[in-house]
Amino acid sequence: MRIGEIAETAGTTAKTLRFYEDQGLLPPAERTPAGYREYTSETVARIDFIHRGQAAGLTLMQIRQILDIRDRGQAPCGHVRDLLDARLTEIEQQLAQLTALRDTIADLRDQAAEPEPESCNPDQVCRYL
């Protein structure tokens, strides 16, 4: 399969696959005599894995680490668990921050609900912020 075909099958673009190869997420592809990249369906599974990793909020570099462990013949389960743990902690923090931000903005917005521009103080930019 050529790069455009496998890209479509895996739901991505040729450009992205070259980028993944460049970043070490995909091994250097086999080449036809003309220099075209040639893939097997195994690669589709690898791209799917990358997509699942992204869906779990992992960065490409973290996914690459998992794949590297796997490619060395080891079981990445422990590393995956650690990454998921770390991700979970990060997300909890983000949720807390975002919730606090939402409350702050909701308050500000309520104050700005009925604007009275005539009472604007020329010395400040906006009394609502």
Place this chain on the structure above:
Amino acid sequence: MRIGEIAETAGTTAKTLRFYEDQGLLPPAERTPAGYREYTSETVARIDFIHRGQAAGLTLMQIRQILDIRDRGQAPCGHVRDLLDARLTEIEQQLAQLTALRDTIADLRDQAAEPEPESCNPDQVCRYL
């Protein structure tokens, strides 16, 4: 006041203030004969406003829009309200996505809690992801 002094007063850096000027958030500063930027305390208030905008999750470009409206002599209240509304909607969406992601990852993590590497399938990267 020179740039380093006002930066410290406002809790930022000289570098950042030059950046803000470049981005149009601060008007071009007056200059001493030697070419040094010279500020008044009004600028501190403007920088504080920028910081409040950032604390509300607005981007510098959005804050710049508010300041532009204000600098044209108009009351930015309506625009501020719209921005806060939009921000609120965005945050609600982010919260929903993040909550869903947290649940997904929590499930994955639980499955990976007690790894059994010996049952790893060589055909897949990691059965936990």
Place this chain on the structure above:
DNA sequence: CTTGACCTTCCCCTGTACTGGAAGGTCCAG
């Protein structure tokens, strides 16, 4: 033989909010 679809490498661009550093000018104390 040519057209069009596909492929190759290459480099730059996107958005966000800065930060680092080089090369040089200015100001004040000692």
Place this chain on the structure above:
DNA sequence: CTGGACCTTCCAGTACAGGGGAAGGTCAAG
């Protein structure tokens, strides 16, 4: 008059995950 602290401009880079487009090679159909 020299040292150090400050200032100036400009260029480049950070993290993230690609996207845009140029210049050129390849392949199958008509």
